[in-house]
Amino acid sequence: MAREIAEPGAGITLEELQLATRNHGMPLEALRYPITPVGLHYLLIHYDIPVVEPESWKLEIGGLVERPLELSLADIRARPAEELVVTMECAGNGRARLERRPISQPWLLEAVGTARWRGTPLRTLLEEAGLADEAVEILFTGLDRGVEGGIAQSFQRSLPREEALRDEVLLVYEMNGEPLPPQHGFPLRLVVPGWYGMTNVKWLARIEAVDRPFEGYQQSTAYRLRLEEDEEGRPLDRMLPRSLMIPPGQPEFLTRERNVPLEPCLLEGRAWSGTSPVAGVEVSADGGENWNEAELGQEADSAWAWRSWSYRWEPPAAGTYELCSRARDEAGNEQPLEPDWNLGGYVNNAVQRVRVVVS
Numbered sequence: 408m409a410r411e412i413a414e415p416g417a418g419i420t421l422e423e424l425q426l427a428t429r430n431h432g433m434p435l436e437a438l439r440y441p442i443t444p445v446g447l448h449y450l451l452i453h454y455d456i457p458v459v460e461p462e463s464w465k466l467e468i469g470g471l472v473e474r475p476l477e478l479s480l481a482d483i484r485a486r487p488a489e490e491l492v493v494t495m496e497c498a499g500n501g502r503a504r505l506e507r508r509p510i511s512q513p514w515l516l517e518a519v520g521t522a523r524w525r526g527t528p529l530r531t532l533l534e535e536a537g538l539a540d541e542a543v544e545i546l547f548t549g550l551d552r553g554v555e556g557g558i559a560q561s562f563q564r565s566l567p568r569e570e571a572l573r574d575e576v577l578l579v580y581e582m583n584g585e586p587l588p589p590q591h592g593f594p595l596r597l598v599v600p601g602w603y604g605m606t607n608v609k610w611l612a613r614i615e616a617v618d619r620p621f622e623g624y625q626q627s628t629a630y631r632l633r634l635e636e637d638e639e640g641r642p643l644d645r646m647l648p649r650s651l652m653i654p655p656g657q658p659e660f661l662t663r664e665r666n667v668p669l670e671p672c673l674l675e676g677r678a679w680s681g682t683s684p685v686a687g688v689e690v691s692a693d694g695g696e697n698w699n700e701a702e703l704g705q706e707a708d709s710a711w712a713w714r715s716w717s718y719r720w721e722p723p724a725a726g727t728y729e730l731c732s733r734a735r736d737e738a739g740n741e742q743p744l745e746p747d748w749n750l751g752g753y754v755n756n757a758v759q760r761v762r763v764v765v766s
Contacts, residue, residue: 493522527591
C-alpha cells in the first residue's frame with residue numbers, strides 16, 4: 408500500500424482529524440513537570456483499546472526457549488521489580504509540520520512524555536525460560552488487532568537479542584505508581600528505554616524467541632526510513648536528540664502566538680536523546696541565526712529521562728521574535744534547523760520555533 412502524501416498547502420484531512428481525536432499529545436506547558444501526569448502523557452493507539460480481564464489474562468513466553476512459560480499478572484508482580492523514569496517519544500513527532508506532509512497521525516511537537524514505570528526485567532524471564540543460542544530476535548505481540556496496509560494483524564514488534572537482554576528493558580504493570588490505565592497497555596506492556604514509542608508494545612500477550620529477523624508489517628513496512636516506496640529503507644530504533652521549550656508568556660487562543668512583556672524572561676524546557684546523555688542546549692531569539700548556551704538543570708532521575716534547561720532572555724526591544732532551542736548529546740548528535748523528509752514523516756527532530764510578540 409503506497410503512502411499517501413498531502414499536496415502542498417493542503418489542510419488536515421477528515422481521516423487525520425479522526426486519528427487526532429483518538430490520540431493526543433502532551434501540552435507543552437506540561438514540560439514543567441519532571442514526571443508527566445498520566446492524563447497529559449502523549450498517547451498513540453493504532454487500533455482499538457482491547458478489553459482485558461486481569462483474572463484470566465496470561466502472558467506466554469515461547470519459541471526458541473527450553474522451558475516455555477505461561478504467567479498470570481500475579482506471577483509477574485511476584486517477580487523482582489524495578490522502577491525506572493523513561494522519556495518516550497513517538498517516531499512521528501513533528502510530522503504535521505513537514506512540507507509534502509505524509510498523511511497519518513498529524514503530530515506537531517507534543518508526542519512525548521516522561522513516566523515512572525515499574526515492572527520486572529525482561530532479561531530475567533528470558534533466562535528463566537532458557538533462551539536458546541539460535542534465537543536472534545525477541546518478538547512481542549499485543550492484544551490490539553486491526554487492519555493496516557490492507558493486512559489484518561495484531562500489533563507486533565521485535566528487538567534484536569542483545570537489545571532485549573539489556574538490564575533496563577522492563578515488562579511494566581505500573582505507571583506513576585498506579586496500575587497501567589487501559590489506554591497505556593493494561594495489564595502489561597513493554598518499555599524499552601531510548602527507543603521510539605512504537606517499540607514499547609502495549610497489552611502484551613506473547614513473547615517469542617525467533618531465529619530470524621521479524622518481517623511483519625510494523626517492522627518491515629511501517630516505521631522505516633525511506634524516500635521511495637520501493638526502497639528497503641532503514642528501521643527506526645533510538646530517539647534522536649530533541650529540545651522543547653515551555654512556550655513563554657500568554658497565548659492567543661487560536662494561533663497560540665505568545666505575548667510577553669518587555670522585561671527579562673526566563674525560558675525553560677527539557678531535552679533528551681535515546682543515544683547518549685544530553686551534553687548541552689542552545690537558545691536562539693532570531694530564528695537560529697545566533698545561539699547562546701542555556702544552563703542545564705540537575706541530572707535527570709535516570710539516564711533515560713529528559714533533562715531540564717533554562718536561559719534568561721532579555722528582549723532588546725518590543726517586536727516579534729522567533730525563539731528556538733536545540734539539543735546536542737554526548738555522542739555528537741545535534742538537532743538540525745530543518746527536517747529531513749521521508750515517506751513516513753519519521754524522526755523529524757528539527758528545532759522547535761516559537762513565535763513571540765514582545766510588547
